[in-house]
Amino acid sequence: MSFILTQRPGQPDSTRGRIGLTGSVMGPMEQLVEMGLSPEDLYRRHARALVGFAATIVGPSDAEDIVASVAARVLDSSALRGADNQRAYLYRSVLNASRSHLRSQGRRRRRERRLTQRNALPEVWDRQEPDLTFALDVLSPRQRAVVHLTYWEELTGHEVAVRLGISEGSVRKHLARAKGTLRELIQ
Numbered sequence: 001m002s003f004i005l006t007q008r009p010g011q012p013d014s015t016r017g018r019i020g021l022t023g024s025v026m027g028p029m030e031q032l033v034e035m036g037l038s039p040e041d042l043y044r045r046h047a048r049a050l051v052g053f054a055a056t057i058v059g060p061s062d063a064e065d066i067v068a069s070v071a072a073r074v075l076d077s078s079a080l081r082g083a084d085n086q087r088a089y090l091y092r093s094v095l096n097a098s099r100s101h102l103r104s105q106g107r108r109r110r111r112e113r114r115l116t117q118r119n120a121l122p123e124v125w126d127r128q129e130p131d132l133t134f135a136l137d138v139l140s141p142r143q144r145a146v147v148h149l150t151y152w153e154e155l156t157g158h159e160v161a162v163r164l165g166i167s168e169g170s171v172r173k174h175l176a177r178a179k180g181t182l183r184e185l186i187q
Helices: 028-035 039-058 060-074 078-082 086-117 132-138 141-152 157-164 168-186
Strands: none
Touching (some): 039 086, 039 141, 060 086, 078 086, 086 157, 132 168
């Protein structure tokens, strides 16, 4: 398997590299090293960061399970091997699995809430001050992902966009909405 990385005439410099392990744009040699890894080595290299990323979205108790399920599903897939940016593919897969997990949890909570409303339990949540965990739970999974990559991994807007496979404008939009939501909850 060989990879030829060239710049097309008129292609801007910023599109040549990919995001590297440190959050910086990878050069052509680093891209070849990244793409030549076995699935197991790719997983070992990114597992810790992926668990941290998932923990921001679904919480620490479910993060390892999410990453393990993604690893089992995609590491031997042809889609991962054919991806231009395997690291970004893994992050998007973890984000999608996290969103699916949250939807499932939401459905379960709604079912439980319907059952408990029949018993008229006292509402203790109205009397508690919002903390950071609660505030982050209010954000959408995409907003949590953008907040995590921006503030915990200290990536630039461009790097976050590449990692999540969205535009820089979407990153700015999600970050602004997340800040607005958090500002309202904390005040």
